[in-house]
Amino acid sequence: MPPLIRDADQDEDAAACAAIYRPYVVDTAITFETEPPTVAEMARRIEAATRSHAWLVAEVDGDIIGYAYAGPFAARPAYRWSCEVSVYLEVGRRRTGAGRALYQTLLPRLVERGYRVAVAKTTVPNEAAMGLHAAFGFRPVGVHRRIGWKNDAWHDVAITQLDLVTGDEPPGTPHQRARLR
Numbered sequence: 001m002p003p004l005i006r007d008a009d010q011d012e013d014a015a016a017c018a019a020i021y022r023p024y025v026v027d028t029a030i031t032f033e034t035e036p037p038t039v040a041e042m043a044r045r046i047e048a049a050t051r052s053h054a055w056l057v058a059e060v061d062g063d064i065i066g067y068a069y070a071g072p073f074a075a076r077p078a079y080r081w082s083c084e085v086s087v088y089l090e091v092g093r094r095r096t097g098a099g100r101a102l103y104q105t106l107l108p109r110l111v112e113r114g115y116r117v118a119v120a121k122t123t124v125p126n127e128a129a130m131g132l133h134a135a136f137g138f139r140p141v142g143v144h145r146r147i148g149w150k151n152d153a154w155h156d157v158a159i160t161q162l163d164l165v166t167g168d169e170p171p172g173t174p175h176q177r178a179r180l181r
Helices: 010-027 039-052 098-112 127-135
Strands: 004-007 054-060 063-072 082-089 117-124 139-150 153-163
Touching: 004 098, 010 039, 010 054, 010 063, 010 082, 039 054, 039 063, 054 098, 063 098, 082 098, 098 127, 117 127, 117 139, 127 153
Parallel strands: 082 117
Antiparallel strands: 004 054, 054 063, 063 082, 117 153, 139 153
């Protein structure tokens, strides 16, 4: 049974998202955060992402098993049509189709909101994440070599990019959630 994909609710879903993210922070170099965010911090992140981009959760039998979100790629104004995307699944849920289901909803939502390019940064090696992004058409555009120190080692980060919209016409203004309702 495929997961239900829905918009995250900062009050209802923050604890589940924080619990899913915690092992990535504590046990891996998949994220370069070193302290797991609190539930309150995760709620703040969900609220910020849903206001400007999107934050989705995957649910199976009423349980949150993963999430995906987008946020700003960089702070300078010329980057405002680009975004960075991430997906996190419960430990043991990789290669189950949940990440694919999340991106199948997230990426079109970003197009609707006026974003033109999605960027994913992946600590390597991470064949599951690289495969997921490749399946959606993300192309390798570079590698930050030895960019992060975590778990007593230097780590590389692969950068992949997907053109959400093609063409050279001038962009419109990305839409924020309040304007879409």
